[in-house]
Amino acid sequence: MSVKERTYIMVKPEGVQRGLVGEIIKRFETRGFKLIALKLVHATKEHFEKHYADLSTKPFYPGLVKYMASGPVVAMVWEGLDSVKTGRTMLGATNPLASAPGTIRGDYALSLGRNVCHGSDSVESAEKEIKLWFPEGVVQYESSQAAWIFE
Numbered sequence: 531m532s533v534k535e536r537t538y539i540m541v542k543p544e545g546v547q548r549g550l551v552g553e554i555i556k557r558f559e560t561r562g563f564k565l566i567a568l569k570l571v572h573a574t575k576e577h578f579e580k581h582y583a584d585l586s587t588k589p590f591y592p593g594l595v596k597y598m599a600s601g602p603v604v605a606m607v608w609e610g611l612d613s614v615k616t617g618r619t620m621l622g623a624t625n626p627l628a629s630a631p632g633t634i635r636g637d638y639a640l641s642l643g644r645n646v647c648h649g650s651d652s653v654e655s656a657e658k659e660i661k662l663w664f665p666e667g668v669v670q671y672e673s674s675q676a677a678w679i680f681e
């Protein structure tokens with residue numbers, strides 16, 4: 531766990547279409563995480579096949595890849611203490627019917643295949659996903675807020 535831990539967070543096509551981008555960014559910003567990369571991108575099926583490679587044997591994989599490539603997504607990297615685990619907690623359980631109110635999915639989603647956002651499930655996955663989505667690298671800058679967020 532480190533104050534420099536990075537996670538890859540993505541607003542899925544339905545989150546973009548439903549105008550939830552600002553809300554999702556706001557939650558990560560106000561929690562104290564630092565935005566270090568951001569882009570709106572309409573990615574190809576081939577790109578999502580790489581992103582979801584770990585799920586390639588699952589029956590829902592072809593539909594998932596096709597759907598995710600159907601419209602633009604917002605790709606982001608957030609940095610901060612325990613960002614991978616805390617990011618997953620903020621997203622809520624994968625199936626929105628089990629997501630606690632107060633989480634993003636618990637507040638904005640009802641269906642497993644339309645659960646609004648993605649978050650890396652481990653530090654290793656985050657590193658892989660950040661490389662895949664931001665081969666150009668992230669933006670390095672100092673934030674004056676750090677001293678007010680971390681002991």
Ligand code: RTP
Binds near residue numbers: 643648651
């Ligand atoms: P994510 O990668 O999107 O953050 O979600 P996750 O780790 O919580 O869930 P994962 O098992 O990696 O599944 C990725 C996405 O696939 C859809 N899904 N559909 N039809 C199904 O049984 C099924 N299971 C998963 C979900 O949209 C999930 O977020």
